[in-house]
Amino acid sequence: EPEVTQTPSHQVTQMGQEVILRCVPISNHLYFYWYRQILGQKVEFLVSFYNNEISEKSEIFDDQFSVERPDGSNFTLKIRSTKLEDSAMYFCASSEGGRNYEQYFGPGTRLTVT
C-alpha cells in the first residue's frame, strides 16, 4: 500500500538555525500539505500546495516558513530561523484531489529546538 514518507524522524536544532523537513507524498497524489502538532495539542494546518504553488496557508505559516517541490517526488518544509515554539511534530500529508478528498499522513518529523 503506497504511503507518505518523511525524513528525518527526529531533528534537533538550535534556536536560530535553519531546518528542512522532507516528505515524499504518495506518487499519484496532486495536493500536498504540512500540519504541525505541538505536544498535547491538536493538529494544526500550516500550508497546502497544488500545481507548484501554495493554495492556502494559515497564520502560523509566516515568513519564516517556506515550501518547495524541488523535483517530481519530494516536498519540503523549510523553517529559516527556528524558535523554541517551533518545537512540534510536523506531518506531511497528500491527497489525490482537492475538496472532499481524504488526506493521508506521513509518520511525522519530531522537531526539537533547543
Place this chain on the structure above:
Amino acid sequence: RKEVEQDPGPFNVPEGATVAFNCTYSNSASQSFFWYRQDCRKEPKLLMSVYSSGNEDGRFTAQLNRASQYISLLIRDSKLSDSATYLCVMGLPYTGNQFYFGTGTSLTVIP
C-alpha cells in the same frame, strides 16, 4: 472560536462494549468530514469518511447531522486494539482543502 469541538474523554470501556463519540462543528459551509485515529506520538490515520447518508465499515458507523452540525462515530464490540485517540476532522470547500482537527477523544479499551 473553535471550529471543531470534541469531548476529550477519556473513555474507558470494557472489551466488547459499544462506545459513541460526538463532535460538533461551527461552520455550516463545511462539506467534508472524516474520523481519523491517532496512536500515541504517531500520525493521524484515516478511519473513515463521513457521508450525509451515514456509512458503516465493519464495527464502525459514522453519521452526519447537518441540521444540528454534529458528526458521530459508533464503535461496536470494542477491541483492545481500538484504544487510541479519535480525531474529528472537517474540511471547508473554499479553502485549499485545509483540514480542521478537533482535539481528539481518548479511548481505552480494558480487558
